Amino acid sequence: MSVKRRISPIADDGDEIRFCSTCAFSSACLSEGFSKNALQDLHVLVEHIGPFHEGDHIFREGDDFNAIAAVRGGTVKTYVVDTDGNEQVLGFFLPGEVIGLNAIHHAKYPCNAVALDTVMLCRFSFPKMALLATKMPGLQTQLFRLLSQDIGKAALLAGDYSADQRMAAFLIALSRRYAARGFSATRFHLTMSRTDMANYLRLAPETVSRVLRRFQTEGLVQVERREIELTQLKQLEQLARPVLRD
Amino acid sequence: MTQVKAFFNAGQYYLAMITPPPFDADLLRRYDRPGPRYTSYPTAPQFSGQFSETNLLEVIKRSNEDPIPRPLSIYVHVPFCASPCFYCGCNRIITRDEKRGEKYLEDLRKEVAMVAPLFESDREVMQLHFGGGTPNFLSPTQLGEFMRFLLQHFHFSHSENRDISIEIDPRCVKPDDIAALAAMGFNRASLGVQDFDPDVQEAVNRIQSVEETLAVIKACRDSGFKSVNVDLIYGLPKQTLTGFGKTLDTVIEARPDRIAVYSYAHMPQLFKPQRQLDETQLPSAETKLSLLQLAIEKLSQAGYCYIGMDHFALPEDELAIAQERGDLHRNFMGYTTHADSDLIGLGVSSISHIGESFSQNPRDLPSWEATVESGHLPIWRGMNLSEDDVIRADLIQRWMCQGEIDIAKFEERHDIYFNEYFGEDLKKLQSLAEDGLVTLSPTHLKATSRGRLLLRIIAACFDAYLKPSATVLQFSKTI
Numbered sequence: 001m002s003v004k005r006r007i008s009p010i011a012d013d014g015d016e017i018r019f020c021s022t023c024a025f026s027s028a029c030l031s032e033g034f035s036k037n038a039l040q041d042l043h044v045l046v047e048h049i050g051p052f053h054e055g056d057h058i059f060r061e062g063d064d065f066n067a068i069a070a071v072r073g074g075t076v077k078t079y080v081v082d083t084d085g086n087e088q089v090l091g092f093f094l095p096g097e098v099i100g101l102n103a104i105h106h107a108k109y110p111c112n113a114v115a116l117d118t119v120m121l122c123r124f125s126f127p128k129m130a131l132l133a134t135k136m137p138g139l140q141t142q143l144f145r146l147l148s149q150d151i152g153k154a155a156l157l158a159g160d161y162s163a164d165q166r167m168a169a170f171l172i173a174l175s176r177r178y179a180a181r182g183f184s185a186t187r188f189h190l191t192m193s194r195t196d197m198a199n200y201l202r203l204a205p206e207t208v209s210r211v212l213r214r215f216q217t218e219g220l221v222q223v224e225r226r227e228i229e230l231t232q233l234k235q236l237e238q239l240a241r242p243v244l245r246d
Numbered sequence: 247m248t249q250v251k252a253f254f255n256a257g258q259y260y261l262a263m264i265t266p267p268p269f270d271a272d273l274l275r276r277y278d279r280p281g282p283r284y285t286s287y288p289t290a291p292q293f294s295g296q297f298s299e300t301n302l303l304e305v306i307k308r309s310n311e312d313p314i315p316r317p318l319s320i321y322v323h324v325p326f327c328a329s330p331c332f333y334c335g336c337n338r339i340i341t342r343d344e345k346r347g348e349k350y351l352e353d354l355r356k357e358v359a360m361v362a363p364l365f366e367s368d369r370e371v372m373q374l375h376f377g378g379g380t381p382n383f384l385s386p387t388q389l390g391e392f393m394r395f396l397l398q399h400f401h402f403s404h405s406e407n408r409d410i411s412i413e414i415d416p417r418c419v420k421p422d423d424i425a426a427l428a429a430m431g432f433n434r435a436s437l438g439v440q441d442f443d444p445d446v447q448e449a450v451n452r453i454q455s456v457e458e459t460l461a462v463i464k465a466c467r468d469s470g471f472k473s474v475n476v477d478l479i480y481g482l483p484k485q486t487l488t489g490f491g492k493t494l495d496t497v498i499e500a501r502p503d504r505i506a507v508y509s510y511a512h513m514p515q516l517f518k519p520q521r522q523l524d525e526t527q528l529p530s531a532e533t534k535l536s537l538l539q540l541a542i543e544k545l546s547q548a549g550y551c552y553i554g555m556d557h558f559a560l561p562e563d564e565l566a567i568a569q570e571r572g573d574l575h576r577n578f579m580g581y582t583t584h585a586d587s588d589l590i591g592l593g594v595s596s597i598s599h600i601g602e603s604f605s606q607n608p609r610d611l612p613s614w615e616a617t618v619e620s621g622h623l624p625i626w627r628g629m630n631l632s633e634d635d636v637i638r639a640d641l642i643q644r645w646m647c648q649g650e651i652d653i654a655k656f657e658e659r660h661d662i663y664f665n666e667y668f669g670e671d672l673k674k675l676q677s678l679a680e681d682g683l684v685t686l687s688p689t690h691l692k693a694t695s696r697g698r699l700l701l702r703i704i705a706a707c708f709d710a711y712l713k714p715s716a717t718v719l720q721f722s723k724t725i
Contacts, residue, residue: 193311206368209314216314223314 045128048072050120058099058113058121065109067123068100074119075191078111089200092116092192094174096181100126101147116191157202161243166201167211168239171221175230187229266546267698269539273681274699278531281702282709283555284646285578286604287639288629290597292711293606297628302598302605303364305630309588309601310366316588318365318400319373321579322354322392323593325611326383328418331452333440333482333510335517337595337609338379347384350593350611353618355395357592360623362399365590370403371396373584376412382419386426393430409434409584414462417454421465428469435466436475436506442496443489446482449527456496463500473503473563480537481510483527490537491544498548504559505550506580507541509534554646554701557581574647581647602631637662638708645705649693674707 049069052058058069061080076093090111093099103109104126133140161169179185190197198205215221220236222229230236282289309315325339326347339346374396376389384392389412402408411434412427424435439459440452447453466474476497480490497505512528514520529537542552550558551566557580559565568574568583575585578597589599594614597606605628608614617624631639637660644651653664665672672686679686683697684704693704706712 190313194313194315195311197313205366209368212314225312225316228313 045125045132047123047125048120049123050118052115052119052121054115054117056115056119058115058119059109060112061109063109065100065103065106065126067125068098068104068129069121069123070098071095072120072122075116076113076119077116077192077196078113080111087199089196091200092196094177094181095183097177098146101143104143104147116193116196157200159243163201163203163207163211164214165239165243166203167208167215168236169243170197170201171228171230172233172236172240172244175233186231186233187227190226190228266542267552268696269542269699270682270696271535271539273683273696274535274538275531276681277683277700277703279703281706281712283702284642284705285576285580286597286599287642287709288604288631288635288711290604290606293604293627293629295627297603297605297625297630299623299625301630302600302603302623302625302628305601305603305605306364310369315366315369316586317370317372317403317584319577319584319587319589320371320375320396320400321589321591321596322374322376322381323378323591323596323607324350324376324381324383325379325594326350327378327380327415328383329451330519330522331440332450332519332522333479334519335511335513336379339611344385347388351384351388351392353615354392354593356618357624358395358399360618360621361590361592365400367401369401369588371400372403372405372407372587373409373582374402374411375409375579377579378413380415380418381412382414382423386423386430389427390430407583411435413438416459416462417452419462421461421468424462424465424471425469428466428471433470433472434475435471435473436477436504437462437502438477439493439497440477440479441482441485441490442493443485445484446489449483449524451522460500463502475504475506476500476502477506477508478541479508479510480541481512481529481534483523483529485529485533485537487533487536487540491540494541494544498544498550501560503563504557504565505545506556507538507545507558508556509538552698553581554649554698555581569647572648576643576646598628602636604628604631634710637667638710641668641708642705645693645708646701649698649701651691653689653691668708671708675704678704678707 050072052074058076071093073095076099078090078093078099079087080090081087093113099113099121100109102111129139133143157166174188174190175185178188192200194205194208198208201208203211212221212223215236216223220230220232222231323337324347325337326341327338328340328342330338330340381389396402410431412432413436416437416439427435437459438452439454440450441447442454442456442459444453463474463476478493478497510528512520512523512525514523514525545558546552549560551561551563551569553559553565553569553574554576557565561567564583565574565581573583573585575582577589577599578591588601589597591598591605591607593607594611595607595609597604605625607624608617608626613626614624640660641651641656644656657664675684675686675691678684678697682694683700685692685694693701697704
């Protein structure tokens with residue numbers, strides 16, 4: 001019997017023939033009523049790859065685009081480097097989320113993707129998938145859904161919001177994303193460094209800590225090393241509303 | 247006999263029950279076995295020489311990247327002493343040459359200049375402690391200059407909760423010196439006494455009058471130090487119940503905020519200075535136990551709370567309040583209220599605790615000097631804690647500080663099933679329960695009141711590194 005309590009909701013029970021029980025794609029196809037054969041075809045495209053270790057790149061800006069990948073474990077960071085050599089963080093990808101979508105209509109990846117900790121991926125070869133998508137409209141819908149979610153995440157930053165609002169929105173967005181995958185909505189690990197978080201939110205690292213320290217004093221969160229607990233979800237949602245717009 | 251004391255502190259009314267831990271001589275005799283004091287887990291013997299400067303730099307960098315990076319505690323070791331006390335097991339160098347102090351400070355400044363910039367500038371120093379040796383071997387002027395240097399290189403908290411403390415040998419300090427220390431920011435002092443009995447003092451080569459000691463305590467109070475600690479040792483050669491009783495009475499009358507009563511650990515094979523003691527003059531195990539009992543009785547009757555291990559404090563002292571609140575912590579400097587900081591150890595032999603790692607500086611002065619002067623961090627050994635180490639370290643902390651474990655909270659905190667994880671260790675705890683040291687329920691594990699004197703033994707059940715053979719040579723007996 002396992003001594004650990006938290007079981008990962010991201011299953012790893014698939015193999016060459018069967019999808020993992022929580023695969024982002026299999027449910028879409030099943031709901032469209034596709035036959036087992038169709039699913040078989042789709043599954044042939046999936047490769048379980050990894051582990052990528054902290055600092056390993058999954059793809060680099062300018063590499064030929066040929067596959068998208070779903071994160072099965074760990075966290076991936078995407079970023080670009082500007083002409084002055086400064087890194088600009090574009091986003092973080094949690095288990096169940098798909099990287100490489102922004103490269104779909106390009107010949108090359110427009111950004112870098114790096115593992116922030118030990119990362120496992122499901123790699124979908126794209127040319128083959130695109131072909132299959134023409135035969136399976138459900139698959140196309142699913143791909144578009146994933147793509148629009150990705151664009152939605154970026155909207156977090158396009159606006160004149162206070163540090164408190166940005167921080168609250170970041171935490172609530174993470175909370176919802178974790179919850180959508182079956183993880184706890186109120187307690188999770190901040191796998192990204194303070195510097196990366198600050199970069200993404202366009203804040204100074206000291207500001208990130210100052211805001212979190214204040215949230216902690218006010219009882220909104222409890223932070224211990226990298227682990228955070230959202231103790232006043234409603235209040236944080238309130239703060240985040242103008243940014244998340246829902 | 248339980249006393250109740252009422253006092254007011256920081257806007258809250260407290261009612262303290264001063265219940266002395268029951269003294270079960272039979273039990274204590276039976277459990278008088280070697281064991282670590284758990285000022286850290288894993289303990290220092292587990293540190294590895296493979297842990298290098300590169301490892302430490304990595305660990306520091308990682309600690310800077312927490313969403314709220316931890317504040318800092320600094321420990322500075324000053325190894326010099328003008329004269330040798332024969333009971334001493336600390337890292338020290340006997341000298342009267344002031345120039346050695348000056349040279350040491352030069353190298354300390356080099357170490358500070360290397361270490362301080364590695365930490366993010368918003369990480370404030372909440373605690374600074376000078377230990378030794380004899381920190382006041384350095385003159386107030388020298389200490390003042392070094393303090394200024396530290397203030398320039400680190401960001402010190404301005405909070406009134408910050409602790410700036412120093413161990414003092416009352417034999418070589420003047421009241422004016424104390425005032426000077428207070429002026430530079432020191433707000434806590436710890437005085438070495440051990441025993442006022444002249445026979446004992448002669449046997450250990452530490453002649454120190456009551457008058458000079460009381461004068462220093464008074465000077466600390468007059469200068470505004472927020473707390474004074476007195477160190478006593480029981481088990482020294484020629485100690486008697488009468489003599490030690492008088493010492494306790496004298497100290498109690500001076501009413502220091504904290505009193506530490508250490509057991510003398512006679513290990514001449516490890517500590518050369520102790521070879522100068524006449525072993526035949528050491529009190530018997532029975533007498534030693536009685537000395538401890540006397541200390542507990544007198545201190546409790548006088549209103550001191552038993553914090554744990556060797557420490558007593560007045561109920562209005564921060565340590566007693568922290569214990570009451572459940573946030574007492576233990577580190578290399580003993581019990582402390584600063585649970586949530588990373589510890590930076592500076593100087594020869596000092597130990598650092600950064601993130602989930604330990605690192606120790608060389609214990610011999612020449613090695614420390616040479617490494618610092620070559621522009622490298624003086625790391626002799628250390629370790630990165632594994633997940634299991636972190637879990638056990640937390641458990642042992644809680645035993646040593648609170649004397650009880652809330653199982654559900656512990657499971658939640660570490661994401662484990664307690665009984666499955668600690669299956670083997672709980673069997674050891676079961677036999678302690680049968681002996682009346684702990685009570686076990688499905689929800690709580692708790693040291694009994696007589697078990698509170700044997701917290702080390704309880705904690706040892708969960709020490710994954712403790713093998714029977716290791717305990718004999720390295721660790722002192724529990725009592």
